[in-house]
Amino acid sequence: MRARRPSRPPAGFRPREVSDDELTTLVAAAQSAPTSSNLQLWSVVAVRDPDRKAQLAALAANQAFIVQAPLFLVWIADLGRARRLADRAGTPAAAADYLETTLTGFIDTALAAQNAVVAAASLGLGTVFVGAIRNHPDQVAAALALPPHTIAAFGLAVGEPDPGENAGVKPRLPQAAVLHRELYDTAADAHVATYDERVSTHNTAFGLPGAWSDRVLERLKGPESMAGRHQLRSALERRGLPSR
Known part of the structure; x- marks a missing residue:
């Protein structure tokens, strides 16, 4: 799903609710994912309340589709x-x-969520990941009444x-850039230039700027480009995940 141009109304999800049975299926799929040492x-947290979705959207870079989605x-x-x-x-x-252990927690969470995404697709549902939920971790924890150590x-x-939302398929790096045989070979970076051309063409078609390299360099430029997430280590400590 892409951001719509300002001159057009926001779109992305139809108003149909995600049923409890569908939610149960998504979580069942998530629980089928691998988990290190079965620690799980x-x-x-399933959020349907419009006010709570609006609160979370405000904390996650004001992304309107969070409010629009029937389930967050x-x-x-x-x-x-x-x-x-x-205890x-x-x-x-x-x-x-x-x-x-902290890494294990995040890895387990990501594996579970990706299983849920695949299950959602099988049900005809669309999904959008929102990393910006980490912009304000303490406020998000308060909004969801998260206990310590979470x-x-x-x-x-x-x-x-929404069938009228033509998001297209965003190109990914070619396999030759990410697949290394036996030993890591940095010469594979040579494929990035061609990929940048593909991404630029794709972005232009959807009214978006820049190539892949531009986005990577801008995102990794420094703490000012991290939307508050440069303070995540201290947030983890406050939440009881000290990560020595």
Whole structure:
């Protein structure tokens, strides 16, 4: 899904609700994803309330499609459940303080969410990932009453796609740029120039600027380009994921 030009009304999702049965199917698919050591260090908050969606949209770069989507899923890297288990058992959970466990939480969450995206497509539903949910992690945690040792990893807008929204298929890097055989070969970067031409053509057709390289360099320029996410380490510490 692409951003619409300002002269046209916003579109992307039709008004049909995502049913509880469909939501159950998405979560069942998510729970079928691989999980490291079966720790299952993730949860998901299903948001349908218009006011709460509007609040989350405001915290996530004011992206209007979040409000428009009938269902907004906020995927949580959740070390809290395991910590509470340890508290009830009266045993330590010191390994949860280390970066490895925090990474495991985020990886588990991403694998689960991608399974849900595939399931959504099988149901005729469209999805949009929202990384901007990390722009204001403390406020998002408050809006969703997240307990300690949890943090919102990303959002996922879900709904029936508007057939009039011609988003096209965004080109990806050629396999020759990402597939290395036996050893990593930086010479594969030579394929980026041709890819930039493809992306520029695609973007021009949809009224968007720039090539892929331009976007990468702008996004990684410095903390000022990170929309507040350069403070994520301190947010993780405040949320109880210290990541030594």
